[in-house]
Amino acid sequence: MAQRPTDNIGKYLHNFPGGLKLRHHKALSCCKPLPARYLPLSTEYCIPVSQHLGQPAEVVVSVGQQVKKGQALSTPGKTGNAPGAFVHAPTSGEITAIEKRPVPHPSGLNSLCIVLQPDGKDRWVELEPVDDYRKLDCDELIQRVQAAGIVGLGGAVFPTDIKLQGTSCLINTLILNGVECEPYISCDETLMKQAPGKIIEGALILCHVFKIEKVIIAIEDPMDVCNLELEQSISEFNAGDCVEVIRVPMLYPEGGERQLIQVLSGHEVPAGQLPISLGILVQNVATVAAIRDAVIDGIPLIERLVTVTGAGIREPQNVHARIGTPIADLVDFCGGYTAGIARLVMGGPLMGLGLRNDQLPIIKASNCVLALTHADITSTQPEMPCINCGNCVSVCPAGLLPQTLQTVIRAENFEALESLNLDACIECGCCDYVCPSHIPLVDYFRYGKGEQRAQAKEKQESDIARLRFERREQRLEKQQAERLARHQRRKRALAGSSSKKDSVAAAIARAKARKQVLAANQPDTNSETGKGENS
């Protein structure tokens, strides 16, 4: 049998190119206290209907309606290219508004939100626990995961059910990603310490349903304490023969799905493909714990662990926060801001999203609320010209040439971006961080990607326009041919006598017309673009 890429996975660790050793800053918030505390009820929750922007979602409640905790508020909708997920009521209460509000999203645009005023009773809807997950099959599990609104909790918020759907039975290795490589964030580590059993059980469920042979829990080297807890829990579940904890060296951005796969297996996920092509499924540890809650207890995803940290926060810690809680409430719970606060970030310092204010809600993607001070963010030097030092090249985990990309984007030469593989950039910020000229490289790359997308769209639109034009031409031609044929017929009828010559001419004309009609009906085979009908 041919060697599978996953056969030796985890046996030895491999390297990925580049990467950064960063100061961790995790002790600030990690496990203070353990277990993490729950946030008290807020006065209002604002739940964005979609975690992505722009895809249609169907709101299934109306203003004034009383809802219970865990009740579905919106469904993903039936159409649309961007995948969506269910959202649920974080507590019981009344829907007071369904309107567009500011949400934490890079576009800065407002998005449809469901506003909920709690009644303070926190009453659950009727939950549907499963007594034995071994009776579930693939479809039932996926359906449960979907109904619970579970998305990737590492920050990517890709709907988990869709990720699982593509999986079917091609997977032999499950990697649980517990590598929180970004500084400051410690919610996954806290979860692994306070509820390792949930993670292991969740992994066992996936193993059972998808016939996965091997589970690797990847954690960062310094997390040795949670190693103990995980091992203990593995032996409690008697899962020692298929679940293994592997510590990977601390190097940013090792927690990236593709980088982690490279470190564990030595293989790269081919460009344009998913990890499934290697037989690997990667899930964040928190996602797996949420799957466990959804399957065994029937609890939908209405809260998550959030790290509230940074020098701008008085008492950094991890908290259990419900989706939709205003960020300001988390900050207040953690003692408020310190005097030097200058920037508020959702996520880590390297890939997080800068927020305009703290009235935005916690969403499923919010793993961290980071408050940075002036001292943290103030640059010691303005932007200078690139000195071609190559630092950016040597740290780039995607093997790109950031300095060349930057020049090309500056020159607005967007066509060259494809051959420079800008699409492989994961926006990890490594290059930016080591640039002695303080060039905002990632900003350039985001801009370049935007332009690339815009150009692709433009091209698509012009293709469609051309296709339309060609169709119209063909239609006109066809009409003309029909007219001609009619004309011939009439002429023949008028002539009365059917001389042989006439009938031959008519036959030729008929054949010609038929051919033209045929050609007109098959625009794809002879249209210059070669594009299919669906473009």
Place this chain on the structure above:
Amino acid sequence: MNFSRGFNNMGSPHLPPENTVGKIMLQVLLALLPGIAAMTWFFGAGILIQIALSVLFAVSLEWAMLKLHGKPVRLFLSDYSAVITAILFALCIPPLAPWWISLIGMIAAIVVAKHLYGGLGQNVFNPAMVAYVVVLIAFPLELTRWLPPRGLAEAELLPGLLQSLQTIFSGHLPVNLSWDAITQATPLDLLKDGVEQNRMISEIRRAPVFGNYGGRGWEWIANFYALGGIWLIWRRVISWHIPVAIIASVIILTLPAWLYDPSSNPIPLEHIFSGALVLGAFFIATDPVTGCASRRGKLIFGLGVALLTLTIRLWGGYPDGVAFAVLLMNMFAPLIDRYTRPRAYGKPR
């Protein structure tokens, strides 16, 4: 305290880089100090005067050019790149060269090689080496007046600080000295002439300017440059690729000839420890702006510098070829970078 007021929500990353161009250049300056000290010890205060002069000219010219182009003067002066250019140039010219040599050199470096090409980051050629080559070609006589290193009998005649100043500014030696009495061919000069006259290496090396493995004094200066260079590598200011590629290539390229006939080919160490090779390997060829950015590119760049240096040393018209080699490779750097692009993640090998 409630922060509903706006934050500055710039894009990620939210940590500014730790390093700055100025910090990098400052460390390069520091790393040069041991070599400068050694140089001064062996060749006298003239070295320091040349450095002071070149730095003065370079900074004034840089200031003028920045003003002219309307660029922020303080920001760009504090990147120290002009200072480094000046020092590298000053270390290459003879200690008692007249003052206008460094003026002309710095005009070539700062005005022509740097600012006419667009300023920091835009120049194609290493400014210090452009300057050196310009004065070397234009004033060959002044550029060959090297002094005897300390430790030789003639070195007793070396002028002191005041006399050096006088010589540099007037162009004439004090009355009791003559150029013939004190100038001294460098070991590379002797080696080149000797080999051309078919003399044995051991015979050539009997001249007092030779030391244990390189030139007398030169070998120690090279050691101190290497010390600074290794410190730079350790501090990750420069990567190891270029210096290692140059030195390793020189050894590999000269070893077979030496093994084949040690009597007429110098030992590889001789090549490394004479002339500007170590200085070049750690401080000149590693100039980021005019070099290669990718690791493989750097290795090839280093190999090229070594190859060209040796070619010029053995068959060219000049005893040392580091400057020419670096300038030639500067031309190839963009090409090398083009062909040594790293493979992007997930793309086919």
